[in-house]
Amino acid sequence: MRGFVAFVVVVVTCLSTYPLVSAETIYLPGEVTLSGTILVAESFYETVEDVLVPLQFQAWPGSHGMRDADWFDVRIEAHPGDVIVLSAGTYPIALWVFTPGITITTDQDAEEQAIIHGTVEIDADRVTLDRIAVVGPRMYGLSGHGIEVNREVIDRITIRNCHIEENEWTGIHIIGPRGEISELLVEDCRLIANGMDGMDAQSVENLIITGCTITDNGWNFDQGVGVRIGSYVENIKMHDNLIAGNRFADVYRKK
Secondary structure, eight states, X not given: OOOEEESSOOOOXXXXXXXXXXOOEEEESXXXXXXXXXXXXXXXXXXXXXXXXXXXXXXXXXXGGEEEGGGSSEEEEOOTTOEEEEOSSEEOEEEEEOOTTOEEXXXXXXXXXXXXXXXXXXXXXXXXXXXXXXXXOOOTTOOOOSEEEETTTOSEEEEESOEEEOOSSOSEEEEOSSOOEEEEEEESXXXXXXXXXXXXXXXXXXXXXXXOEEESOOTTOTTOEEEEEOTTEEEEEEESOEEEOOSSEEEEEOO
């Protein structure tokens, strides 16, 4: 079992490659307290001239967006193919995910979803969020978006069975000044009463939104919409959705 770190580093080495080898299921919170700033990555330190040096991660806010591993309150070691299982409960956290190819989900035996009060930022490819709630308000001076998807590093991402509500700004928000996402799949999700948009998309080759409820978004922004489709979105598949009651428009596509 890999180590989880809250202020004290505990690392148990497990070799894996991407795609998955020797995948593990990681149950949280376990023996750690999930609060504050959380880092999910494959490693946290490197040895430079016999000195253990913390790795740098592009995690806003910070100088040029960079933070070293020691800045985070809790560090969780995960490798491609791993599944992180959260117990039902409410977690006041800001979560950054830098491990590709992992799934983050709620314990399948729990009747209710794990609730994250804060931003979830995905900075790794082929991550799946499944049955997770991301609910406002803004915490730790972060952006106020619910889920942030970094298009600079992501090719495909799946957001499924998630409940995203009452975030100060957009429920699912694309970040990063460059890059293109091959596939953004949002399936069977509820994006309700977020301050700006339910979700936005830009520089996405294939945008798939299916089985979702996207309602009542835009209370904090007079041009807030249900689904905002920005520049360079090529193929759009939207079906079996309820998109209604959003402030400016239910679906808005930039001309």
